[in-house]
Amino acid sequence: MARHAKWREVAEDLRRRIEAGEFNVKTGRAQLPKELDLQGHYDASRNTVRDALRWLADQRVVETEAGKGTFVLFRPEPFHVTLSARRLIPGEENEITVPGGGEGVDYSKDASVQGRVPFDTEPRVEVQFASGQVAHWLGLPPESQVVLRHQTRSIEDKPWSLQTSYYPLEFVTKGAVKLLEAKDIPQGVVAYLGETDLKITQAGYHDEINVRPPNPAEADFFGLPETGSVPVYETFRTAYDQHGNAFRFTVTIWPSDRNRLHYNVGRVPPRVIDEPGQASSEG
Amino acid sequence: MARHAKWREVAEDLRRRIEAGEFNVKTGRAQLPKELDLQGHYDASRNTVRDALRWLADQRVVETEAGKGTFVLFRPEPFHVTLSARRLIPGEENEITVPGGGEGVDYSKDASVQGRVPFDTEPRVEVQFASGQVAHWLGLPPESQVVLRHQTRSIEDKPWSLQTSYYPLEFVTKGAVKLLEAKDIPQGVVAYLGETDLKITQAGYHDEINVRPPNPAEADFFGLPETGSVPVYETFRTAYDQHGNAFRFTVTIWPSDRNRLHYNVGRVPPRVIDEPGQASSEG
DNA sequence: TGGGATTTGTTCGTATGTATG
DNA sequence: ACATACATACGAACAAATCCC
Numbered sequence: 001m002a003r004h005a006k007w008r009e010v011a012e013d014l015r016r017r018i019e020a021g022e023f024n025v026k027t028g029r030a031q032l033p034k035e036l037d038l039q040g041h042y043d044a045s046r047n048t049v050r051d052a053l054r055w056l057a058d059q060r061v062v063e064t065e066a067g068k069g070t071f072v073l074f075r076p077e078p079f080h081v082t083l084s085a086r087r088l089i090p091g092e093e094n095e096i097t098v099p100g101g102g103e104g105v106d107y108s109k110d111a112s113v114q115g116r117v118p119f120d121t122e123p124r125v126e127v128q129f130a131s132g133q134v135a136h137w138l139g140l141p142p143e144s145q146v147v148l149r150h151q152t153r154s155i156e157d158k159p160w161s162l163q164t165s166y167y168p169l170e171f172v173t174k175g176a177v178k179l180l181e182a183k184d185i186p187q188g189v190v191a192y193l194g195e196t197d198l199k200i201t202q203a204g205y206h207d208e209i210n211v212r213p214p215n216p217a218e219a220d221f222f223g224l225p226e227t228g229s230v231p232v233y234e235t236f237r238t239a240y241d242q243h244g245n246a247f248r249f250t251v252t253i254w255p256s257d258r259n260r261l262h263y264n265v266g267r268v269p270p271r272v273i274d275e276p277g278q279a280s281s282e283g
Numbered sequence: 284m285a286r287h288a289k290w291r292e293v294a295e296d297l298r299r300r301i302e303a304g305e306f307n308v309k310t311g312r313a314q315l316p317k318e319l320d321l322q323g324h325y326d327a328s329r330n331t332v333r334d335a336l337r338w339l340a341d342q343r344v345v346e347t348e349a350g351k352g353t354f355v356l357f358r359p360e361p362f363h364v365t366l367s368a369r370r371l372i373p374g375e376e377n378e379i380t381v382p383g384g385g386e387g388v389d390y391s392k393d394a395s396v397q398g399r400v401p402f403d404t405e406p407r408v409e410v411q412f413a414s415g416q417v418a419h420w421l422g423l424p425p426e427s428q429v430v431l432r433h434q435t436r437s438i439e440d441k442p443w444s445l446q447t448s449y450y451p452l453e454f455v456t457k458g459a460v461k462l463l464e465a466k467d468i469p470q471g472v473v474a475y476l477g478e479t480d481l482k483i484t485q486a487g488y489h490d491e492i493n494v495r496p497p498n499p500a501e502a503d504f505f506g507l508p509e510t511g512s513v514p515v516y517e518t519f520r521t522a523y524d525q526h527g528n529a530f531r532f533t534v535t536i537w538p539s540d541r542n543r544l545h546y547n548v549g550r551v552p553p554r555v556i557d558e559p560g561q562a563s564s565e566g
Numbered sequence: 567t568g569g570g571a572t573t574t575g576t577t578c579g580t581a582t583g584t585a586t587g
Numbered sequence: 588a589c590a591t592a593c594a595t596a597c598g599a600a601c602a603a604a605t606c607c608c
Contacts (some may be wrong), residue, residue: 005595007456034573045597050574055398059496059511066574067605080491084548204549208363208559211494212516213342213540231494231514231539244552256494256514263546265367266487269527276491288576328578333593349593350586440605 007051010042014052015061016071026242030072032062060227076082076258079155080276083207083235118160123149125182127169134166137238145169147179149189152221159222162253165189171247174198190239193247200241206234210238211256222255231256290334293325295562297335298344301355315345341512343540359541362438363559366490366518367546401443406432408465410452417449420521420532428452430462432472434502442505445536448472454530457481473522476530485522491519495537505538514539 004012014032015018017023023030033041038049053070053273064070126148130140137148146166152163167189172179175197193200213228224230233254240249254261262276286551287295297315300306306313316324321332347353377451409431414422421429429449436444450472455462458480468475476483478554507513515536522531537544545559 008597036573047595047598048493051595053574054509055608064574065605067572069573084546101557106325114466202549204547204551206551206555206559207546207548209492209546210313211516227338229512233492238555240549240551240555244550251344253532263492263548264487265546266485266546267527268489268523270485272489272521274524276489290576319592330579331577334576336593347593348586349584350591352592 006044007048007055008036010044010049011055013042014038014056018061019245023072029074031181032070032072034069036117057225058227060225060230076158078258078260079160080260080262081254081277082262082264082273084265092157095163118153118155120184121152121154122183123151125149125180127180130166133236134249137236138168140168147172149179158256158258160258162218162221163250164252165248165250168247171196171198189248191230199245202239202247203242203244205237205239209261210234214253214255218253224255233261235261289325290338291329292333293321293327294335294338296325297321297339301344306355312357313353315353317352341510342506343508343513359441361541362443363542363543364537365545365547365556365559367548368520387441387465400434401438403467404435405466406434408432408463410463413449416519417532420519421449421451421529423451430455432462441541445504445539446533447503448531448533448536450531454479454481455532474532485530486525486527488520488522492544493517493519497536497538501536507538507540514543516542518544537546 003184016033018030023032025031032053035046035049035053038044038053039046042049053062053064057064060073060075062070063073087117127145129149130138130142130144130146132257134140135142136145137146141144148164149170150162150164152159153163167176167179170194175191176263178185178192179189188196190202206281211231211233214222214224214230214232218232219225219228222232224232233252233256235250235252235254237248237250237252238246239248240248259274264273299343300314301313304313306315308314315321315336318329319334321327321336322329323331336345336347338356339451340347343356343358345353349491410428411431413421413427413429417423417429418425418427422429423429430452431447431449433445433447435442436446437541450459450462454476455498459476461468461475470478471485473485494514494516497505497507497513498513500506501515502511505515507515515538518533518535518537520533520535521529522533524530543559
């Protein structure tokens with residue numbers, strides 16, 4: 001009869017009851033009965049109940065807090081992040097064409113988020129020897145040094161992404177001195193590099209998207225369970241200039257529980273560009 | 284001294300020993316000592332050892348098999364999948380330009396995989412009422428019917444992706460009768476639609492990327508643990524024709540343990556287009 | 567500030583079931 | 588049929604976090 005183990009049946013039933021709203025309260029978080037009561041309700045041992053709760057906690061359905069209880073997790077609406085630029089080079093239509101005109105065109109930012117304003121911290125700036133991965137993507141010889149600019153971004157006071165960009169140290173000695181300053185570059189780094197003697201223009205970029213469990217520092221920053229049950233997106237962006245040389249390598253970490261990624265390729269209706277993810281839920 | 288719980292310390296130590304290659308054997312899989320021996324080695328109870336092993340199993344570091352033992356998991360090199368087309372419309376350079384010329388240009392496929400040949404099953408074809416999501420993306424009124432074409436893809440005998448495409452049923456009555464046939468369309472569906480009276484040309488597409496645990500059917504097909512510890516990518520692609528109308532909606536499932544996704548935007552050196560992910564590991 | 571009650575976290579022991587060879 | 592090894596389930600004790608008075 002029992003197709004599943006007992007702990008699994010308890011878990012499934014609890015999830016059903018959670019989705020039916022049985023534990024909802026008017027104010028505050030929905031709280032499950034305490035383990036002792038569940039033990040009585042399901043005629044199971046406390047360990048079996050705890051196996052069920054652990055499984056639900058791993059799936060981010062509930063959250064347990066020592067001394068307090070087990071609570072139903074509120075899952076926020078995800079941010080919809082568009083990772084493809086609208087136009088890449090101002091004045092040229094070599095990328096996405098917005099038939100309606102040029103308003104709201106986004107040249108310099110890496111990502112735009114529908115309807116919400118991200119808050120960036122001031123960057124932390126370091127000079128390091130390039131790791132193998134960084135050297136590979138930037139096309140640098142081993143032992144090269146790079147400037148690293150690290151930022152955290154939040155939306156509505158919630159941590160949203162971690163970003164680290166790498167530039168050849170050479171850029172600094174050739175005129176881009178602001179790269180070493182630990183403060184935001186208002187017009188964006190790409191625009192700034194174009195204003196310096198380097199005269200770098202972004203012609204295109206390559207993105208690689210990976211998914212993995214967060215490391216402890218990331219889990220702490222984003223408030224993710226340290227079991228690694230909520231993965232993070234890890235995007236690697238290599239930007240190329242007008243000569244086909246890589247000039248920037250950016251690693252960004254996005255928790256998967258609050259982000260969806262979007263790309264537009266070719267000609268796409270403006271409403272899709274402007275309002276990604278309007279009705280996308282449930283697969 | 285003990286910063287972590289005992290089970291966690293056992294787990295960390297086991298991972299260290301695994302990475303040090305302590306359990307490697309010349310032929311076959313590396314096998315850990317049995318639980319009873321680990322219990323003795325760490326002076327812990329069997330349940331504590333099992334807590335550690337469960338944590339490692341959730342992270343796909345090891346795999347336990349009843350009656351056999353606990354084995355170190357072999358993690359294969361991921362496939363690198365490029366989701367941006369090289370050129371979108373033959374003859375026009377409105378998408379990625381390959382300076383070297385037109386060789387190897389990929390017009391019709393949704394995805395190209397570096398150095399490996401995917402094997403597609405014959406499609407399963409159905410007619411359904413459009414769900415809310417499908418109707419939304421295709422811009423169809425409620426109660427519309429759609430043709431659904433479902434395929435599984437494998438690379439080197441390993442299941443690699445699950446794909447379902449939706450087309451307005453209207454297309455069939457307007458001449459695209461092959462959409463209803465349960466066999467592959469060699470030139471690709473997009474090219475075929477252009478050859479019919481519909482004269483549809485793909486002008487662009489929008490991709491949304493999500494990550495979630497696999498459902499039981501997906502876990503079974505891909506051989507993923509049913510705990511959901513290995514997430515799958517779920518990509519939603521909406522393709523638009525020359526008039527800005529959506530003509531296809533495609534949902535693809537890719538297990539994250541064997542896939543990395545790539546996009547090229549703007550002008551990118553051909554070697555990056557042709558050989559994605561050449562040296563990208565370790566973050 | 568403290569102490570006791572409540573609730574979850576960790577660890578142990580033990581028994582039995584199930585898959586494998 | 589038997590031994591091996593992991594899976595499930597039970598019970599119990601104490602620790603740690605939280606809350607309330």
